[in-house]
Amino acid sequence: MNKPLFIALDYDDQEKMWLFLNQLKDKQGLHVKLGMEMFYQYGPEIVRDLSAKGYQIFLDLKLHDIPNTVKRTAHQLAALGVYCTTVHALGGKQMIQAAKEGLIEGTPAGKPVPKLLAVTELTSISEEVLKNEQHCSLSLADEVKSLAHQAQEAGADGIICSPLEVKAMKNEFSDDFMFVTPGIRPKSYQKDDQARVATPAEARENGSTAIVVGRPITQAADPQQAYEEIFKDWSKNDAK
Numbered sequence: 380m381n382k383p384l385f386i387a388l389d390y391d392d393q394e395k396m397w398l399f400l401n402q403l404k405d406k407q408g409l410h411v412k413l414g415m416e417m418f419y420q421y422g423p424e425i426v427r428d429l430s431a432k433g434y435q436i437f438l439d440l441k442l443h444d445i446p447n448t449v450k451r452t453a454h455q456l457a458a459l460g461v462y463c464t465t466v467h468a469l470g471g472k473q474m475i476q477a478a479k480e481g482l483i484e485g486t487p488a489g490k491p492v493p494k495l496l497a498v499t500e501l502t503s504i505s506e507e508v509l510k511n512e513q514h515c516s517l518s519l520a521d522e523v524k525s526l527a528h529q530a531q532e533a534g535a536d537g538i539i540c541s542p543l544e545v546k547a548m549k550n551e552f553s554d555d556f557m558f559v560t561p562g563i564r565p566k567s568y569q570k571d572d573q574a575r576v577a578t579p580a581e582a583r584e585n586g587s588t589a590i591v592v593g594r595p596i597t598q599a600a601d602p603q604q605a606y607e608e609i610f611k612d613w614s615k616n617d618a619k
């Protein structure tokens with residue numbers, strides 16, 4: 380099976396989102412990421428609508444609050460039947476553990492528990508920002524690795540980081556720990572607000588478990604073609 384490519388559905392209007400999705404072939408089982416912009420407007424209904432159409436959903440709400448609040452929120456999200464969801468690793472181990480408990484407790488009987496991914500350092504953060512604004516004394520790679528270990532110890536199923544950090548730490552984690560990587564940019568595509576980027580092929584070579592791609596597909600003149608090219612680059616050597 381190919382490793383997932385999550386298309387980030389960062390739209391300000393659901394009509395635009397459906398127009399985009401309806402242009403794509405092979406909708407059944409397509410992996411999509413729904414973030415705050417859509418969820419804050421349309422709520423659980425939009426998740427249920429996508430789910431009913433067979434999309435595999437990554438619900439990216441990046442929870443970051445005290446453990447009790449995160450646990451109760453994760454409990455609510457678990458009922459939506461999404462494939463995975465996110466918290467900020469910087470919320471601490473106790474918070475990540477609480478999120479996991481909330482997901483387990485809130486998942487209806489017989490359904491799979493959504494995978495919990497901890498966002499380490501956002502891919503928009505550079506080495507300079509980490510040092511000068513976050514006053515972190517570690518290098519970006521070491522900070523990401525440290526947060527990844529904390530996330531694993533707290534029960535997360537994986538982390539979000541840039542593909543640039545995966546290679547150096549992957550062998551320190553179990554095979555099923557997920558490294559989900561945004562910050563994907565095909566060669567010659569602009570970085571936009573992303574600081575740490577790599578091509579789909581580099582993400583594959585570095586060992587990413589899944590990639591997240593937004594604008595290079597959603598803003599393309601021909602989204603189907605952009606999706607196919609990026610997917611091909613990402614999944615080149617996978618077994619059919």
Ligand SMILES: O=C(O)c1cc(=O)[nH]c(=O)n1[C@@H]1O[C@H](COP(=O)(O)O)[C@@H](O)[C@H]1O
Nearest residue numbers: 387439500501502539561562591592593594
């Ligand atoms: O959690 C995420 O998905 C995420 C974490 C991160 O560190 N960086 C990051 O870009 N993302 C998300 O990945 C997507 C990237 O979109 P593009 O930059 O348009 O490809 C957006 O929806 C971001 O919210």
